[in-house]
Amino acid sequence: MGRNKMEKDFSEKLNQREISPSANAWDRLDAMLTVAEEKKPKRNFGWLYIAASIAGFLLIGTIYLSATEELIDSERNDVVFENNEQNPTENTENRNEVSSATDSSAVAETSNPIVKDSDSNPKPIRQIQNIRKTNVSQLAENNINQNNNQNQPIINQKMNSVSTVVLANNQNSDELLAMVQTKSNPETSKTSVKVNAKNLLSQVDGEPDQSFRDKVINSVSKNYRSAKVAIANRNNLEEENH
């Protein structure tokens, strides 16, 4: 059943009808369109925030992974460090063989090469890890101080003889070298090397067992002690000045 005549007449008349809207109708629509257009860019910013947060997480992840790799490398390099620790003993042995004409001069000169080696050894350690460097240099300095304290009276007493020996070396270096090669004195070199090597190795061997936290605590406590001493010295100086 389709549309009847009346319905067709109704449809024609209603489709031809036009009703003018009110004057402010367009203004209202314009305002609604403006609001809708302003809302659109915020969606883009939302995507930007999401992308930025993802990039941030990736960056943090890469930094964390690289940090763990560095820790692994530093642990691997501990083996190299121990080998480097053995080299100074060999160097000191060679140097002792070369320079030790007497017992006293050997003691005096074995302490000095150790000082040189202890200064030169931390260089590769700095390249590996700063924390390791500070601890090792601290240990080396402690050993040197101990050795120096032990050997200081001997050094002071025998300084004159050492200077004469050095002068003699300058004069007859070839003869002395030949003498040294034939007459090696193992006792003096061993005693000096034993003390340094054992102390160093025992302290350094224990170091890999320390956790990162212990190392940080040690370094912080050392810095705290040095700062405390510096402040105490400054206060003493001020009191003396007053």
Place this chain on the structure above:
Amino acid sequence: MKVINLHQEEHETIRLAVGNNRQAQQMIYTKFSPKMLSVCRQYIKDLHDAEDLMITAFMKVFTNLKHFEHKGSFEGWIRRIMINECLSYIRAKKKVSFLEDECYQEDSFNNIESNFSVDDIQFLIDALPEGYKMIFNLYAIEGYKHQEIGSMLGISESTSKSQLHHARKMLQEQVSKLKNYSNGTE
């Protein structure tokens, strides 16, 4: 030639309106708003409410203008949006329910002739209940089929037919009353 030019002009205006060109949007609004307000008025008795609905529907027209594929009439596309907006409003506000009535006879109203004015026609339509009015407008005025009306309102085809039957019957009574009133017999 003139028709082609008008068609191209409409294409260009739509293209500009898609790019949020406010002048083009205003041109479209100025051209179609009187007819669309008339469409809204068919379904909504109050003119202010009809205008509000027309503005909301035009808002949807401009936000969805990029989806218009230029396959049919642009006016027809806008008109469809207006009708959907009115139907949604009525169903949300008036809570219309359609009762399915299988026991009806398909009466013929072909013999009825009318010389009513547009205002009289609108008066007769306004007098119908909301459910009848929606189906009568969709079928008799807009020319939709019962299947299309069923899918638009979420009702069955037979329900649409029965509702139209009741609407016609009621409208015939109103027409006869109006005729008698205009003839001075009552």
